[in-house]
Amino acid sequence: MDSMRIKGGKPLKGKVRTQGAKNAALPVMASCLLLKGQKMVLNNVPSLQDVETMIALLETLGVSVGREGSRLSFDVPEEVSWEAPEPLVRMMRASSLVLGPLLARCGRAVLPLPGGCSIGSRPIDLHLKGLVQMGAKVEIRNGFVHAQAEQLRGRRIYLDFPSVGATENLMMAAAFAKGETIVENTAREPEIENLAKTLRAMGVQVDTEGAGCIRIKGSGEARDCVERVIPDRIEACTYLLAGVMTGGEITVEDVVLEHIDALLAKLEEAGASFSVGKDAATGEKSVTIYPVKKLKPLSVRTMPFPGFPTDLQPQMAAALTLSGGVSLVEESVFQARFLYAAELNRMGADIKIKGDTAVIKGVEKLGGASVKATDLRAGAALILAGLAAENETRVENMEHVLRGYESVDAKLRALGAEAAFEADPE
Numbered sequence: 001m002d003s004m005r006i007k008g009g010k011p012l013k014g015k016v017r018t019q020g021a022k023n024a025a026l027p028v029m030a031s032c033l034l035l036k037g038q039k040m041v042l043n044n045v046p047s048l049q050d051v052e053t054m055i056a057l058l059e060t061l062g063v064s065v066g067r068e069g070s071r072l073s074f075d076v077p078e079e080v081s082w083e084a085p086e087p088l089v090r091m092m093r094a095s096s097l098v099l100g101p102l103l104a105r106c107g108r109a110v111l112p113l114p115g116g117c118s119i120g121s122r123p124i125d126l127h128l129k130g131l132v133q134m135g136a137k138v139e140i141r142n143g144f145v146h147a148q149a150e151q152l153r154g155r156r157i158y159l160d161f162p163s164v165g166a167t168e169n170l171m172m173a174a175a176f177a178k179g180e181t182i183v184e185n186t187a188r189e190p191e192i193e194n195l196a197k198t199l200r201a202m203g204v205q206v207d208t209e210g211a212g213c214i215r216i217k218g219s220g221e222a223r224d225c226v227e228r229v230i231p232d233r234i235e236a237c238t239y240l241l242a243g244v245m246t247g248g249e250i251t252v253e254d255v256v257l258e259h260i261d262a263l264l265a266k267l268e269e270a271g272a273s274f275s276v277g278k279d280a281a282t283g284e285k286s287v288t289i290y291p292v293k294k295l296k297p298l299s300v301r302t303m304p305f306p307g308f309p310t311d312l313q314p315q316m317a318a319a320l321t322l323s324g325g326v327s328l329v330e331e332s333v334f335q336a337r338f339l340y341a342a343e344l345n346r347m348g349a350d351i352k353i354k355g356d357t358a359v360i361k362g363v364e365k366l367g368g369a370s371v372k373a374t375d376l377r378a379g380a381a382l383i384l385a386g387l388a389a390e391n392e393t394r395v396e397n398m399e400h401v402l403r404g405y406e407s408v409d410a411k412l413r414a415l416g417a418e419a420a421f422e423a424d425p426e
């Protein structure tokens, strides 16, 4: 079940519903560790490998997790373990999100230092620096982070980079700190507001009014809460790009327009057209993308939100391989996020990597090939290319894609694609 075979060249048509956001679900799930003898209910949780890994991690720490469709419930005992197990942390970097809440509630935490991954070195120094500023003693011994703090203290913390994970970890740690914590130069991704809303529902005072500045008043206790995961902006945009690349007409349901503005603006600049709909009963928004003959070439630079998301960079690059000219795609968030380029070139794309920039010369058509997903979003880019390519494409190592895209094969088939899982070749 590790490859996806795609017969490309068919315009995709129809409606697809956005899943709950992976990157919002994971920190909100980790925040349940702030509860003691209480329960959190979380709606709209996507069914993904990364969510399974976070469930397994929380269960190892002592939380009972229940599931009913896309609703998860977390029963958190009075005492939980403060040691995150190595295999689960190694499986998913976002496991490091348990550090802040564990330290806050247990007074200590042990976490294997997450290693690098295929898109860059990805240290957690900013998370640790913030915790130290709040009074934690942090040591790294034999590849493990040992953090200890009888009582974290509210502080003014300036992040050297608006790291998503560091912002989330510090918000959760600050929920139990004594006094007010002010974090400056924070990430502003929509996932941060989803976590802030959850903490507020637990009774923590969180003020996110100042752009890039978050104030948290530690409460020392948290109460039962019910929350909902926001729609996944990266998944929604990936399906919009599937429409663009196949010359199809796709309606993506359940989107928050402000979350996907960067892509919509770029698509407009490239000559694509779309319309916005609103469900009269629920108020939910949808976007329909219309067939476009050829995209104009673009310059794209990834940036922290509200800039163009790095998690959409490979998929956008895939779309630009078929544009009518030379595009420049600059990656400014991660160091090594171009591993997909060689695979796309095997399909007939013309991409040259110069430092942080991919120089993409548009070609007339792509041709099917066997290609390997090196990471989650690289895999999504290869699927998009396969949908647009002539003949058959086989995307291997689909386990990366299943970390972030729910029922990707079924959703594509519902849009008219010929796409199916099969075993990787030996």
Ligand code: UD1
Pocket: 022, 023, 024, 026, 093, 094, 120, 121, 122, 123, 124, 125, 126, 127, 128, 161, 162, 163, 164, 165, 166, 187, 191, 310, 311, 333, 334, 335
């Ligand atoms: C999150 C997302 C990931 C997305 C990324 C950037 C989750 C689960 N993952 O990852 O999909 O691609 O945001 O939008 O939400 N950095 C440091 N030191 C640190 C922390 C980060 O140098 O302590 C660097 C990283 O190496 C990277 C950059 O900052 O170059 C951005 O990382 P960060 O925003 O922290 O991303 P994650 O939270 O890991």
